[in-house]
Amino acid sequence: MARTPTTADSFNAVADASRRRLLDALATGEATVSELVDRVGLRQPQVSKHLAVLREVGLVLVRADGKRRWYRVNGPALQPVYEWVRNFERTWNTQLDRLDDLLGELQSQEESK
Amino acid sequence: MARTPTTADSFNAVADASRRRLLDALATGEATVSELVDRVGLRQPQVSKHLAVLREVGLVLVRADGKRRWYRVNGPALQPVYEWVRNFERTWNTQLDRLDDLLGELQSQEESK
DNA sequence: TTGACGTATTCCTATATAGGAATATAATGC
DNA sequence: GCATTATATTCCTATATAGGAATACGTCAA
Secondary structure (H helix, E strand, O other): OOOOOOOOOHHHHOOOHHHHHHHHHHOOOOEEHHHHHHHHOOOHHHHHHHHHHHHHOOOEEEEEEOOEEEEEEOHHHHHHHHHHHHOOHHHOOHHHHHHHHHHHHHHHHHHOO | OOOOOOOOOHHHHOOOHHHHHHHHHHOOOOEEHHHHHHHHOOOHHHHHHHHHHHHHOOOEEEEEEOOEEEEEEOHHHHHHHHHHHHOOHHHOOHHHHHHHHHHHHHHHHHHOO
């Protein structure tokens, strides 16, 4: 069996560094394909192809305006990724571990009232 | 050119659903390969192979114990992923947008004092 | 030593890229 | 209509999988 297709979900789409850079370039707002070509430094066909992948998984939305296409980030498509990694926050942040412990204690005290 | 190797970084390693499930199974603490085979439902060779990928990008650490191998999550390797997605939090969470605005205002007021 | 258990590795193959190059499609102005 | 600009698509190829199957390796007990 081959690797999971890049268009399978946000996890796979976002694994590619070029696509992450495209999303970064869109983080501040809308942009056209030409603008993205300039900002990211990829050739136009590659940008269009990457955008097609991002579109397919719902990570970006497009708006037509004459011959231009205004692309923008579609936040919610990134949320599953965020939620998944967030579960591991405590594995690298000891301060948050302590906070977790504290909250757990408070909850226990609350429940035992 | 081909796709970025799965062993290139955490983004690519984590794109695979089986590997995410392995990490989930390790989220609560150490586990041996056999335990992971039971929990995740993959065959032993595939588990070992996925663990090899996770090892290579530093997402897991191993501890030898006789013929057993105790695997555990190495949190910091996930942090880059977390940091990257976190930048887009505001694109899906309007409450945080408002919080951002509020903080921005407070900062402006502070600076204009 | 031998056998058994736990884990890792090798070989195989279908599949899916990513980028380069060329070209197609669409919209606009003259 | 025609040239021009903006974007999308097609064709090509080297490369890297993921899983199945078989097997090798390492450790321990009797």
